[in-house]
Amino acid sequence: MASLQVFVFLLGLVVLCHSDCFFEELTIKDVNNPPKGCVDKDGKQRDFGSEWVTDCKQCFCSKEGLSCCNMIPDADTVEVPEECELVVDKATCSSRMVQKSDKAKDCDPV
Incomplete structure (x- = not known):
């Protein structure tokens, strides 16, 4: 049953982080x-079942191993329309798609 929970958690991470x-x-x-x-990558011991964020990566430790997903999508993993640009803020681990012609406006491709 624990393996199923880990699988569902990992699947959720993949869907959420894109x-x-x-x-x-x-x-x-x-x-x-x-x-x-x-x-973890810094050599810190993490308990089974623990979750943490480091360098905009959401990580989880299970008895099967360590899994991490980027919280910020990049242009290689997201389809960015030609008129749009993906702006990343690593300080807040967030991103938004804006218009190339006016970066103050969100991009809403049709």
Whole structure:
């Protein structure tokens, strides 16, 4: 049942972020001393079931491994109409599509 919950969570992340994700499978080096969580890219130990955001990536640690998805879509993962431009704000981990001719106006392609 836990695997189904992890799958549903990961699927939700993919749908919500509309951008690239990665999964790093948990490796067990010593069966007598199994890991108690995941190690993030900064070397910090994260408990199983924990969620966090770092560098605009939403991450989750499960007994299967570490999964992270970008919270900000990029032009490679989103269809951007010719008259629009994708503006990214890494400080708030957000983005919006604006008109190339007037960046103050949101782009509403037909």
